Amino acid sequence: MESILSLCFAILIAPLLPAVIQKVKAFFAGKQGPPLLINYYTMIKLFRKGSVYSTSTSFVFRMGPVVGCVTSLMMLLFFPLAGIKPLFSFHGDVLILFYLMGLGRFFTILAALDTASPFEGMGAAREAFFSTLAEATVFGILILFFRITGSLSFAEFFSGRHVISLSSEHGALLLLVIVALYIVMLTENSRVPVDDPATHLELTMIHEVMILDHSGPDLALIELGAWFKLLFYSAFLSMLIEPFHLESALLNSLLFYAVVCFIYITIGMVESITARYKMNMVPKFVLTPFALVFFVTILTMELVK
Amino acid sequence: MDTLFVSFVVILAGGVMALLLARRFNLMKLVTVAVMSCGCGIGLVKSLSLLLSQAPTAEKSWAWLHFFELTFKVDSIALFFLIPLFAVPPLALFYSLQYMADQQKRVRVAVNYFFFAILVASMALVVMAANMITFALAWEIMSLSSFFLVVFDYQVKANRQAGYLYFIFAQAGAMFLFAAFALLYSHTASFDFAAFASVPEKAKLLIFLIAFIGFGSKAGIFPLHIWLPKAHPAAPSHISAIMSGVMIKMGIYGIFRIYLLLDAATPIIGQVVLVTGMITGVLGVVYALAKQDIKQLLAYSSVENIGIILIGLGIGMVGVSEQNQAMAFFGFAGAMLHLFNHSIFKSLLFMGAGAVLHQAKTKNIDQLGGLMKRMPITGRTFLAGSVAISGLPPFCGFIGEFLIYYGAFHGINNQRFSFILAILAIVSLAVIGGLATACFTKVVGLAFLGEPRTEQAARATEAAWGMGLVMIVMAAACLVMGVVPEPFIRLAFAGIRDVGFTAGYDTQAFLAVVRQLSQAILIFLALLALVSLLRKVLYRGKEIGSGSTWGCGFTQPTVRMQYTGTSYAAEIIDFYRPFVPVRRLYSGISRIFPGKTTWETGVDDVAEINYMQRLIKPLLQFLNSLRWIQHGNIQLYIAYIIVAIIVLLLFL
Numbered sequence: 001m002e003s004i005l006s007l008c009f010a011i012l013i014a015p016l017l018p019a020v021i022q023k024v025k026a027f028f029a030g031k032q033g034p035p036l037l038i039n040y041y042t043m044i045k046l047f048r049k050g051s052v053y054s055t056s057t058s059f060v061f062r063m064g065p066v067v068g069c070v071t072s073l074m075m076l077l078f079f080p081l082a083g084i085k086p087l088f089s090f091h092g093d094v095l096i097l098f099y100l101m102g103l104g105r106f107f108t109i110l111a112a113l114d115t116a117s118p119f120e121g122m123g124a125a126r127e128a129f130f131s132t133l134a135e136a137t138v139f140g141i142l143i144l145f146f147r148i149t150g151s152l153s154f155a156e157f158f159s160g161r162h163v164i165s166l167s168s169e170h171g172a173l174l175l176l177v178i179v180a181l182y183i184v185m186l187t188e189n190s191r192v193p194v195d196d197p198a199t200h201l202e203l204t205m206i207h208e209v210m211i212l213d214h215s216g217p218d219l220a221l222i223e224l225g226a227w228f229k230l231l232f233y234s235a236f237l238s239m240l241i242e243p244f245h246l247e248s249a250l251l252n253s254l255l256f257y258a259v260v261c262f263i264y265i266t267i268g269m270v271e272s273i274t275a276r277y278k279m280n281m282v283p284k285f286v287l288t289p290f291a292l293v294f295f296v297t298i299l300t301m302e303l304v305k
Numbered sequence: 306m307d308t309l310f311v312s313f314v315v316i317l318a319g320g321v322m323a324l325l326l327a328r329r330f331n332l333m334k335l336v337t338v339a340v341m342s343c344g345c346g347i348g349l350v351k352s353l354s355l356l357l358s359q360a361p362t363a364e365k366s367w368a369w370l371h372f373f374e375l376t377f378k379v380d381s382i383a384l385f386f387l388i389p390l391f392a393v394p395p396l397a398l399f400y401s402l403q404y405m406a407d408q409q410k411r412v413r414v415a416v417n418y419f420f421f422a423i424l425v426a427s428m429a430l431v432v433m434a435a436n437m438i439t440f441a442l443a444w445e446i447m448s449l450s451s452f453f454l455v456v457f458d459y460q461v462k463a464n465r466q467a468g469y470l471y472f473i474f475a476q477a478g479a480m481f482l483f484a485a486f487a488l489l490y491s492h493t494a495s496f497d498f499a500a501f502a503s504v505p506e507k508a509k510l511l512i513f514l515i516a517f518i519g520f521g522s523k524a525g526i527f528p529l530h531i532w533l534p535k536a537h538p539a540a541p542s543h544i545s546a547i548m549s550g551v552m553i554k555m556g557i558y559g560i561f562r563i564y565l566l567l568d569a570a571t572p573i574i575g576q577v578v579l580v581t582g583m584i585t586g587v588l589g590v591v592y593a594l595a596k597q598d599i600k601q602l603l604a605y606s607s608v609e610n611i612g613i614i615l616i617g618l619g620i621g622m623v624g625v626s627e628q629n630q631a632m633a634f635f636g637f638a639g640a641m642l643h644l645f646n647h648s649i650f651k652s653l654l655f656m657g658a659g660a661v662l663h664q665a666k667t668k669n670i671d672q673l674g675g676l677m678k679r680m681p682i683t684g685r686t687f688l689a690g691s692v693a694i695s696g697l698p699p700f701c702g703f704i705g706e707f708l709i710y711y712g713a714f715h716g717i718n719n720q721r722f723s724f725i726l727a728i729l730a731i732v733s734l735a736v737i738g739g740l741a742t743a744c745f746t747k748v749v750g751l752a753f754l755g756e757p758r759t760e761q762a763a764r765a766t767e768a769a770w771g772m773g774l775v776m777i778v779m780a781a782a783c784l785v786m787g788v789v790p791e792p793f794i795r796l797a798f799a800g801i802r803d804v805g806f807t808a809g810y811d812t813q814a815f816l817a818v819v820r821q822l823s824q825a826i827l828i829f830l831a832l833l834a835l836v837s838l839l840r841k842v843l844y845r846g847k848e849i850g851s852g853s854t855w856g857c858g859f860t861q862p863t864v865r866m867q868y869t870g871t872s873y874a875a876e877i878i879d880f881y882r883p884f885v886p887v888r889r890l891y892s893g894i895s896r897i898f899p900g901k902t903t904w905e906t907g908v909d910d911v912a913e914i915n916y917m918q919r920l921i922k923p924l925l926q927f928l929n930s931l932r933w934i935q936h937g938n939i940q941l942y943i944a945y946i947i948v949a950i951i952v953l954l955l956f957l
Binding site for chain 1: 718749837
């Protein structure tokens with residue numbers, strides 16, 4: 001019951017949190033910014049609309065948003081939000097989940113290429129490239145966590161005998177992992193400095209340009225998927241950051257979502273004070289966390305026996 | 306076991322019938338395909354039942370030429386390799402019914418079927434061989450018959466060259482094998498495989514490495530792979546399917562078999578195999594990404610998958626030398642399962658590529674596009690195969706990789722070097738997976754989606770129904786194996802039953818995980834259905850418009866403005882530049898009113914360049930300096946012979 005409630009709450013709150021980023025950015029720019037509920041309004045607006053499809057497209061174009069949204073949703077289904085036991089979990093679920101994310105990417109890229117637009121092709125090529133680099137980091141992190149906990153499941157990472165937490169004996173190692181995962185989060189969710197969701201020129205976009213031709217409910221599904229994904233990554237991060245485990249599930253959740261909120265605020269801050277990197281700098285930026293994680297993993301050779 | 310020999314006889318009879326009935330084209334095809342499929346069916350049923358019934362190893366031998374003995378033996382590993390070997394050819398044959406449609410070439414087609422039969426039978430004999438003589442015989446028949454299959458269109462010069470290159474690699478590889486066998490014989494004085502284990506430890510490593518090169522040239526490990534991207538585009542598509550799906554696996558079989566027979570204690574063998582696998586896998590997929598010819602791309606992708614299989618085997622071998630039973634078990638089982646999966650989805654993709662070539666008359670991605678609407682069945686099945694080969698759930702490619710990951714993760718708790726190897730294996734598997742996604746989104750996205758880039762692509766229509774049917778069956782198989790993987794995983798487990806070290810490993814806990822895995826996939830599919838339904842509901846009664854693609858304000862788009870395969874891959878290729886040299890030819894602008902200017906790019910194989918520069922050129926120079934020996938003077942030739950005989954008689 002608790003797990004279902006926790007999941008429902010996460011799904012409901014997923015559209016709210018990105019508005020926090022927009023608020024922070026507006027604050028830095030000295031503006032008032034959109035209302036916090038802006039994404040719900042957008043959602044309702046998009047759901048009410050119809051769509052225009054390009055004559056170039058086929059069924060793959062219509063499948064893209066559905067697959068993308070569902071694969072992101074799967075992550076939340078298997079993740080112990082606020083330490084509450086997830087709905088499903090088994091030994092090895094992280095492998096299939098990250099591969100499902102790959103499936104989502106596969107269809108998003110195909111949907112972009114289906115439009116025959118040179119801009120969307122460009123975005124797709126970049127997405128394919130940067131995600132291969134980010135994937136190596138993700139698996140590096142999984143290796144480290146397996147080394148510490150002997151487990152391959154999100155639920156077991158954060159419960160049981162060897163818990164991954166800043167306050168545990170491996171806490172020091174986690175500091176670097178947190179930085180690495182933060183960068184992966186920025187990459188996978190197309191945030192500054194890898195990609196700028198608010199840029200005005202199609203040639204400089206990655207994710208936004210891939211969904212140029214989607215409209216109406218299709219676009220809404222894509223947006224939902226993106227919000228779920230961002231929530232998953234920040235939940236993952238905040239489970240690493242938050243060192244306490246309180247008795248009450250409610251208090252625990254409160255603390256957890258406070259940390260999640262904090263992560264969204266930092267994303268907003270990063271976006272306000274940095275600019276997007278030049279495209280040829282991005283691979284170097286995306287590879288940095290891999291170097292960090294690899295270093296940490298090597299360190300465990302002596303620390304974790 | 307006799308039933309298996311019956312199936313060989315039936316398959317060969319099918320091949321001979323093709324020759325006899327060559328004049329009646331359609332009858333010949335029907336009879337041959339039916340008889341050969343029947344033979345394969347018998348073999349498949351028998352080997353499956355033997356594998357599942359836990360039958361002990363059976364042996365059979367015949368005397369040959371009074372001196373040698375032909376010995377055959379089936380254990381669980383041999384039986385496992387027999388399954389794809391008997392399962393894929395009938396599908397390829399059925400596909401060939403409509404693919405080989407040219408009446409003019411009827412004799413050639415008949416000969417092709419004849420060698421097809423010999424190839425299938427000889428591959429089965431390779432797997433069952435239990436002594437060196439039998440093995441070498443079957444191996445050579447396999448190489449030669451596949452050579453004739455490759456040069457089907459021998460009038461095209463490029464195809465002949467591809468054939469010769471394959472021939473050279475096959476024979477050079479065999480030479481290494483014979484060298485390894487000779488070394489073995491010098492130690493054991495016996496042709497029997499069972500005697501291998503008694504070779505002194507010191508010699509084992511050398512023998513393995515020599516045999517590894519020999520088998521590797523057949524399997525296509527980097528840098529011995531360069532015949533694959535030449536031979537596959539040259540061969541007819543169903544032949545490519547068999548060669549890539551089944552035949553190159555014989556190289557893997559050889560590596561696995563000689564490893565088990567030698568039973569060496571040195572950890573270096575496992576490390577060599579694992580590192581070779583990683584290099585082969587990553588470079589294979591990067592080259593695949595760089596190629597614009599679909600069949601060449603698929604050939605490089607075979608190299609990549611051989612890399613993944615070798616990673617699995619390497620994990621298993623490292624597990625054995627580390628005394629880590631779980632790691633060894635899942636490594637070997639993962640390699641077996643991936644091998645099985647690959648034989649299905651790679652055959653499917655080659656058949657799809659064949660259909661495209663047949664209908665659109667080109668296999669260059671940069672000239673295709675928009676085929677999904679014109680060839681719906683080929684397009685959809687190719688999409689399924691692409692998802693499978695990228696190792697993505699819910700298709701079968703994921704399951705094999707899952708097992709290998711599982712094995713590799715069990716190696717994380719090892720110490721020192723094998724820990725580093727396990728990390729590298731996992732990371733390279735992840736990188737290969739990501740790059741394979743990029744590679745196959747390129748094929749599907751650019752060849753099948755978007756707008757046709759040329760007239761001939763726009764005129765393409767769906768392939769004949771029989772070809773479509775085969776592809777549907779294979780795509781469905783990929784999906785079923787991905788969603789309900791348990792029986793197939795059990796099959797792979799049964800396949801490595803006779804591997805001594807991992808025998809008796811308790812699989813119950815893992816099978817429970819597999820059940821949950823398939824549950825997770827079902828949840829995903831259910832959610833997918835649910836959201837699709839939601840989408841349907843949201844769109845009910847709405848206005849659905851259609852227009853041209855948004856060109857960001859540009860109003861005169863043409864199909865030539867689409868992203869091409871070259872541009873899609875450019876950035877990733879650039880990242881791997883030292884290993885993947887990009888050739889750029891630019892004619893330049895020299896005058897005030899420039900004439901025709903050209904710009905050409907392509908990717909050359911770094912292995913090929915090095916062979917050319919470091920091996921072929923010096924060799925040719927050296928041989929040129931020996932030309933005077935060949936003067937055409939018959940008396941002197943006779944003198945050569947006499948001198949040679951005298952030298953042999955007197956001094957040796």
